[in-house]
Amino acid sequence: MPELPEVESTVKRIEPDLVGRSIKDLWIGWSRSIYGMPRSTFLKRVAGSRIKSVSRRAKYIWIEFECAEHLFIHLRMSGNLLVKPPSYQAGPHDRLIARLSNKRQLVFQDTRKFGRWKLVRNPHEITGALGVEPLGKDFNSRTLTEILDSRSGAIKPLLLNQSVIAGIGNIYADEALWKSQIHPLTNCNLVPEKNRKQLVRAIKSTLKRAIELQGTDFGDDVITEGGDYRPRAYGREGLKCFRCSDSIQRILVAQRSSHFCPSCQERRSR
DNA sequence: AGTCTTGTTCGACT
DNA sequence: CAGTCGAACAAGAC
Secondary structure, eight states: OOOHHHHHHHHHHHHHHHTTOBEEEEEESOGGGBOSSOHHHHHHHHTTOBEEEEEEETTEEEEEETTSOEEEEEOTTTEEEEEEOTTOOOOTTEEEEEEETTSOEEEEEETTSOOEEEEESOTHHHHTTOOBOTTSTTOSHHHHHHHHHTOOSBHHHHHHOTTTBOSOOHHHHHHHHHHTTOOTTSBGGGSOHHHHHHHHHHHHHHHHHHHHTTSBOOTTOSSOOOOOBOOSSTTOTTSBOTTTOOBOEEEEETTEEEEEOTTTSOOOOO
16 A cells, blocks of 8 residues: 555656656546546647656655656556556556556556546646645654644544645554554644654654665555565554554544554544 | 445545 | 545455
């Protein structure tokens, strides 16, 4: 399940193969992977235009063309992007393949078909809806405090709200809360001062560490490959907490499974 | 064969 | 407006 670290890793991996190339043709295995336009329109709009940059904003891969078109790719649950040699033949989970000017192929694999490619002229159409970048300078204990004090609900759904903080998903939300010892149901405005500083540090360090390790690997996930990050809380229901050896619990918070240690993540709410 | 799980977005509702 | 809830998306595990 690609979140910010997996997206960042993907960008770093494919960027060198893409910059300076253009898209010559597009093979479509699942047309709904392209958001809101037919292949012909997509090709017409980027025809002959070289890729200027490949970057990341939140969980989006952002490909900018010299013709000032912007392609935003969201991997959702099972998406992955790979650059393959000219001889590569489409596999069963390949949904889109862009043939590049150097004959290599940008392959979009997506078992569950939730991922999307969206081409826009105005990048603000996508980025305008996104909150602060958690690894950026303007995410710090002062800005987090402003956010927390203006909210009444539980902390966990806030961390997942992309219009507030953009890029954290279910895995790293649980990880950051475990690290800063905050119960997922704690009301935002009741998070103690000292835990707020810890939370900012926990979010940044967890995301950075996961980027270094190229994300999290789940044996049961078909596509998401590689990563060496090992969760402390997420997916560890019934296993021992690495801090206090109590048993990690799983509960539903805003319909999302949330993993935490009942002993060292004290609940402050109600 | 049916149920459950998974992350995100969106619309309906309180 | 803030927040919750359910639906929808699709496939795989059991």
